[in-house]
Amino acid sequence: MPRAPLRLLVGVSLATSATLACAGEVDRPALLIESAHVMTMTSEGDLADTDVLLRDGHIVAIGRDLDPATHGVSRVERIDARGHVVLPGFVDTHSHLWTTTMRGRFGGTDGTRFFPVSTALGAVMTAGDIGIAMRLGALELIDGGITTTADFFDNVLTPAHAEAGLTALDASGIRGRLHYGGRDRSTRYPIDLDHLGRLAEARAPGSRVGLGLAWRLPRDRDDPANWAVRQREYDAARRLGLPVQVHVSGEPGPMFDALIERDYLAPGVEVVHATDATPRQLAALDAAGASLSLTPISEHRVGYGLTRLAAFSGVDRQGLGIDGNALAGSADMFATMRLAALTWTGDAREETAVQPRRLLELATVGGARALRMEDAIGSLAPGLRADVQLVRLDALHLAGHAGEDPASLLVWSARPSDVATVIVDGIVRKRDGVLVDVDLPALVREANASAAAIRSRAQAPD
Ligand SMILES: [Zn+2]
Known part of the structure; x- marks a missing residue:
């Protein structure tokens, strides 16, 4: 199987970050993560008792006993990471964060059922409701170690709704795209x-949150x-240079065939929920340089079928996704990896069919490759x-671990609550198990009030 080439990238210009960072960010001290078990997810593999130096939104150096001064760093905040595993932030390749306040x-x-209920509730959401749902959703992703999301916002009732969603993603601190x-x-x-x-034009190049198209094929394809x-939507996205995500759930066979026959598969096109894709369809996707997003928990839950990762092993660019914290139940990449692994071994009737490290690759560098962001993240x-x-x-x-390779421990035993610290673009967003600068009780109150208001609006007669 053509595994994702794990390139060691050193060519990203550090000057870029200085020009992109706002004044406040440039003033932040560098971060030195000390004495961790570092899983690089590159050909360098794992590095024991290793330091990672971060400055101005970039990784500056990885090595033992790093001296910040030799890297031109005078002000540094030290993070004691003994007893911790350090790994890239997880990449959520597909979500619908606007549904977060529909939990339960x-x-x-x-x-x-998910589709009629989310459609009815979505139709009465205000721009304010969108902002709350998406901020809540994005913060939950960060809380669970997910640092990038590609959000499929398919409920843009007005321009104000789109702007509220974008503002929420910006404010949350997460990296990603609003499709x-x-x-x-x-x-x-x-x-x-x-x-x-x-909106796309107003974004500075290299912004932490970019834009994309949340595209669907027509249900009635005879008209x-x-x-x-x-076609107009697709052409506009290509003209603007924006990535396109498209669902092939529902009627996966004919929809996937339509993508192939109409020549829509291309680099920057991500196909979502392809649970029943045939080898011929997947070969066409791979040959076109398109990507796959697989969301095992939601795909199982709504009955799209089993997410059999073995069936997709010939696809170069593929990653995992949450597909909405409410539909998946929570934003838990550990549970997502676990379900994918269980489906794989159960289907193969073979315990050794899947290696935990393969799941971790899909959740990090694989997701970055699916989003074509591997030169920056993953x-x-x-x-x-x-x-x-x-x-x-x-x-x-997690107790009872003798200190060997932590890949199996992370996939089979870890939970979002084990994520102690999360850093996005060099900024600490979760520290010692607590989200930074987030009034959690207020956020929960606001989310519950919004959910109740949406519910009563949906129930009220017109
Ligand atoms: Zn979806």
């Missing part, structure tokens, strides 16, 4: 391409007018962006 609403009965979609899943309300274009709408090497998580190993459910 999908009950497995006809009246509580701008339509009002619903039909072609009745085409995506506001003018607004998307203006050429539907195709004309979708692994730890000098020159890459400083997106790093520290996992502490002293919880009850």
